[in-house]
Amino acid sequence: MTTTTTVTTSAATASAATARAVAGPVRRLRRRRLTNTAMTVTLALVTAAAVAALIWVLSYVATQGLPTLGPAFLTRTPPGNPAQSGGGFLNGIVGSLEIVGIATVLAVPPALATAVHIVEYGGRLARIVSFVTDVLVGLPTILTGALVYTIWVTRFGFSGLAGAFALALIMLPLVTRSTAEMLRQVPQSLREASLALGITKARTITAIVLPTARSGILTGITLAIARAMGEAAPLLLTTLGNDLFLEADPRQRMSTLALQIFTNAVTGYRTAQSRAWAGALTLIAIVVILTVTARLLPGRHPRRGR
Amino acid sequence: MSLTLKDRTTRSMPEPAGSRQRHPADRLFQAAVHAAAWLPIAILGATVVFLLVQAWPALTHYGPFSSLGSIGWAPSRAITESTSPNPYGLLQFIYGSVLTALIAMAIAVPASIAVALYLTDVAPRVIRRPLAHLVDLLAAIPSVVYGFWAIFALAPTLRPLGEMLGRTLGAVPALGAVFAGPFYGYSYLTAGIVLAIMVLPIITAICREVFATTPVPRKEAALALGATRWEMLRMAVLPPARAGIIGACTLGLGRAVGETIAVTMVIGNNVTGINPSLLAPGATMPSVLANELTEATQPFHLESLFVVALWLLALALAVNVAGRLLVRRGHREPR
Numbered sequence A: 001m002t003t004t005t006t007v008t009t010s011a012a013t014a015s016a017a018t019a020r021a022v023a024g025p026v027r028r029l030r031r032r033r034l035t036n037t038a039m040t041v042t043l044a045l046v047t048a049a050a051v052a053a054l055i056w057v058l059s060y061v062a063t064q065g066l067p068t069l070g071p072a073f074l075t076r077t078p079p080g081n082p083a084q085s086g087g088g089f090l091n092g093i094v095g096s097l098e099i100v101g102i103a104t105v106l107a108v109p110p111a112l113a114t115a116v117h118i119v120e121y122g123g124r125l126a127r128i129v130s131f132v133t134d135v136l137v138g139l140p141t142i143l144t145g146a147l148v149y150t151i152w153v154t155r156f157g158f159s160g161l162a163g164a165f166a167l168a169l170i171m172l173p174l175v176t177r178s179t180a181e182m183l184r185q186v187p188q189s190l191r192e193a194s195l196a197l198g199i200t201k202a203r204t205i206t207a208i209v210l211p212t213a214r215s216g217i218l219t220g221i222t223l224a225i226a227r228a229m230g231e232a233a234p235l236l237l238t239t240l241g242n243d244l245f246l247e248a249d250p251r252q253r254m255s256t257l258a259l260q261i262f263t264n265a266v267t268g269y270r271t272a273q274s275r276a277w278a279g280a281l282t283l284i285a286i287v288v289i290l291t292v293t294a295r296l297l298p299g300r301h302p303r304r305g306r
Numbered sequence B: 001m002s003l004t005l006k007d008r009t010t011r012s013m014p015e016p017a018g019s020r021q022r023h024p025a026d027r028l029f030q031a032a033v034h035a036a037a038w039l040p041i042a043i044l045g046a047t048v049v050f051l052l053v054q055a056w057p058a059l060t061h062y063g064p065f066s067s068l069g070s071i072g073w074a075p076s077r078a079i080t081e082s083t084s085p086n087p088y089g090l091l092q093f094i095y096g097s098v099l100t101a102l103i104a105m106a107i108a109v110p111a112s113i114a115v116a117l118y119l120t121d122v123a124p125r126v127i128r129r130p131l132a133h134l135v136d137l138l139a140a141i142p143s144v145v146y147g148f149w150a151i152f153a154l155a156p157t158l159r160p161l162g163e164m165l166g167r168t169l170g171a172v173p174a175l176g177a178v179f180a181g182p183f184y185g186y187s188y189l190t191a192g193i194v195l196a197i198m199v200l201p202i203i204t205a206i207c208r209e210v211f212a213t214t215p216v217p218r219k220e221a222a223l224a225l226g227a228t229r230w231e232m233l234r235m236a237v238l239p240p241a242r243a244g245i246i247g248a249c250t251l252g253l254g255r256a257v258g259e260t261i262a263v264t265m266v267i268g269n270n271v272t273g274i275n276p277s278l279l280a281p282g283a284t285m286p287s288v289l290a291n292e293l294t295e296a297t298q299p300f301h302l303e304s305l306f307v308v309a310l311w312l313l314a315l316a317l318a319v320n321v322a323g324r325l326l327v328r329r330g331h332r333e334p335r
Helices: A002-065 A071-075 A090-121 A124-138 A141-156 A160-184 A188-196 A201-212 A214-230 A257-265 A270-296 B002-010 B024-037 B039-062 B091-122 B125-140 B143-171 B175-179 B188-212 B216-224 B229-237 B239-258 B261-266 B285-295 B301-332
Strands: none
Touching (some): A002 A270, A002 B091, A002 B125, A002 B143, A002 B188, A002 B229, A071 A090, A071 A270, A090 A124, A090 A160, A090 A201, A090 A214, A090 A270, A090 B024, A090 B039, A124 A160, A124 B024, A124 B039, A124 B239, A141 B039, A141 B239, A141 B301, A160 B039, A188 A201, A214 A257, A257 A270, A257 B261, A270 B125, B024 B039, B091 B229, B091 B301, B125 B188, B216 B229, B239 B301, B261 B285
């Protein structure tokens, strides 16, 4: 009898002790699990907020711009009096395509050559240039505008060419960086195989390395074009804008889509603002199409446009 | 042997066997490529030199640092002969640039780290890539569109919040000045929030790259020891990524400091002085350049704008060089 009671009491004390010993860790585990759930939910909510911001911007521009966006908007110039409704941004669209086109032609060949030097020839200069290119990518684009203003506009006046020159200076480091990144991914064995056949280094680069990296390089160029399309600040100091008529001569002041959105957005006229919304929607459409096309190109891709 | 080793590390192409008697076309190609490689250095050098040359008359006329010692930008008060006080004070622009960038970083840094963690380790695998593309798309929207959207969609949404802040916190004695009304929508706060949205995808993208380099065994070890997923992120992913995160934030800061058009559209462009309230209109270094550079008519006006550009360049260079060095170190750090 006594032994049983002793056993039960000792069992009871033992289980109580275990319970006490376990309660702490169990509670702690529960708290840790709770923290885990709370943080998982927080991370998901923050991501949802970022996506919500994107949807807010896109949907707002779409609802404001759609009523004005139509065939007429894409094929006409703005009315002489900004208070009038109707008309479109044909001059800005033509200007954007032309200026960015010239900038691309100016920027891509030297950018490819620079990237080839960084990756294929290497050395101290290559490392320095690689770093300077990275720094240039992050510099404010308005400073590029100010630079072109001092060396070009003060002598030859505002023109589409000056704007194209500024955009080329902005695109050059972008294309250099993405191209260098793609060249680094070309397998070293391809180069060695080519050189082993007695082919010169120059031929190896132009006939083997660059073609292998082609689609990735094109992606980088496309992303740089998308970026240049949206630039307004440097163009404000170089092409100045031309809101009245279609100007296709790059030696004259020209308008671009981004500039035209800016100038029309800050006027007090509702009519001008509604044209600016349609312009913003057009610009977003162009940039998004370019960005998505760049990502859909076959092959490996540079990680980011900027 | 030493040659191959060197080639592995620099990842440059080995020289062909008969490189002593090379084809002339080969040498020409190398010379051309070598010349092109100087372009980025030339661009950076030209920017520094030309901005300095343009700013020089104002720097010598008013003294090189006088603009940093005065508040208020008043071109109309500039007289050709007068050298003191400097009517082209810069402090309010530096204040505006730093304040808007700080507001942006306060919002964007924690948010970007959270988004990057979610996209690399937490989100269900199927939605990781599409979500990452959506966040990247935030970076594709042009600055001028953000500014336009901010004037008409963001500022009216912020107005009740700003008025509430002005009524409640604005009445508190010490804090009051920071939240003093009235709030019209054009303010440091609005500009800071727009900047936050604009730099978020940039910081997120770099953080994602850094987090993705965490070795899987490291994460598995944490989980095998009984860590929850959050503990795994906190103990295995975040600590080694610290340098990379700081670098990412610095590059985001560089972007925020240099952003022009969106800020110009929503900050209100008050160039006369510093208002301590976050809800008041102000100006930044890039915004005054965008507004006045093509219309400068007063004595030393254009030259003083280039003084602004020069200090903006100094600030942007410092931030970007620091950021790049940190990101590189973050990538290289042995784990």
